[in-house]
Structure formats: C-alpha cells, structure tokens
Amino acid sequence: MTQKEKRENAMSLFVEQSFSKQKIAKFCGVSVQTISAWAEEDDWDSVRMDTLRVEKNMKMRIYKLIDHSLQVFEQEIENQKNEGKLKHLDKGQIDGLSKLLAGIKAKELSFSESVKLLTEFMEYVNTQDNHLAKELIPFIDGFISALRAK
Structure with a gap:
C-alpha cells in the first residue's frame, strides 16, 4: 500500500x-x-462533520419523498373507494414503490x-x-x- x-x-x-x-x-x-x-x-474533523450533515440531510429528503409518494398513493386509493371504483395500482406505481423499498433496504458495503x-x-x-x-x-x-x- x-x-x-x-x-x-x-x-x-x-x-x-x-x-x-x-x-x-x-x-x-x-x-x-x-x-x-x-x-x-x-481537517478530518470538519470533513467528518460535513459528511454526517450531508448524509443526515439526504436521508431526511429521501424519507420525505417516500412519505409524499405514499400519501399520494393512499389518497388515490381513498378517492377510488369513495367513487366505488377501487382498482389495482398500475405497473409504474408498483415499480416506484418497489424501488423505494429497495432503496431503503439496500446498503452498499x-x-x-x-x-x-x-x-x-x-x-x-x-x-x-x-x-x-x-x-x-x-x-x-x-x-x-x-x-x-x-
């Protein structure tokens, strides 16, 4: 090395x-x-603090996006129930949810x-x-x- x-x-x-x-x-x-x-x-101490701050901010933004997507899906489902026209999520919505879940679970070593x-x-x-x-x-x-x- x-x-x-x-x-x-x-x-x-x-x-x-x-x-x-x-x-x-x-x-x-x-x-x-x-x-x-x-x-x-x-200046490793500053680099560590900056890295932690960026990671925390990124995670919070991702969780907000996930929460927003779930609220949209839930609202769509509720509207469908109210109209008596409940239907499955489309392929794009399911793929989006799958990717969000994979993003949460995935952790690169x-x-x-x-x-x-x-x-x-x-x-x-x-x-x-x-x-x-x-x-x-x-x-x-x-x-x-x-x-x-x-």
Whole structure:
C-alpha cells in the first residue's frame, strides 16, 4: 500500500467509521503522530462533520419523498373507494414503490465498512489463533488494496 493509499484509507476510516487515531495508525502501519498530522493537515474533523450533515440531510429528503409518494398513493386509493371504483395500482406505481423499498433496504458495503468488518474478523482470529492471524495479514492487505482500487 502506498503512502497516498494509506492516507486515503486512514481518512476514510476516521470519517466513515469513527475509528480512533490509534486504531487507524495500527491498521495503516504508521505512527499515531503521522495520523494526527494527516488529520490536522486535511481537517478530518470538519470533513467528518460535513459528511454526517450531508448524509443526515439526504436521508431526511429521501424519507420525505417516500412519505409524499405514499400519501399520494393512499389518497388515490381513498378517492377510488369513495367513487366505488377501487382498482389495482398500475405497473409504474408498483415499480416506484418497489424501488423505494429497495432503496431503503439496500446498503452498499463501503470501503470503510469492509475494513471495519475485516478488522473485527482479524481481532477474532487473533484471539483464537495468533499464528493464523499473522499469516492472513498479507491476504487481508491485498484484498483491501483491491477494494480501494474499485
């Protein structure tokens, strides 16, 4: 892993997973001082706050759109009941609802989430078999590098 990749990975772990600087340093193979310097130079705290604010705002907007769509469908159904002409939703409406539901359920495994999961796995393996954990490190590093390249 290059120094640039380590720095990008470190920031991603800090911003997206709220890893401590000590844990990031251990994972990236650099000193805590290096992590602290990178964090200060790139203003990781502000990036984390901005990211959280944007994500929260986006989620709220999406939930409002979903709520609006559901209200429209419910109103249409109520109007049909009142007119005595209840009918099925059309294919477009059903597709729209399906996509909204899929959007809610779908969760792409981000790079930092992958690293967090692998870190937890490695900590578990280390408690069970330290030798095996050491043997797995090059494979985990290679896998993480491949993820980062995507």
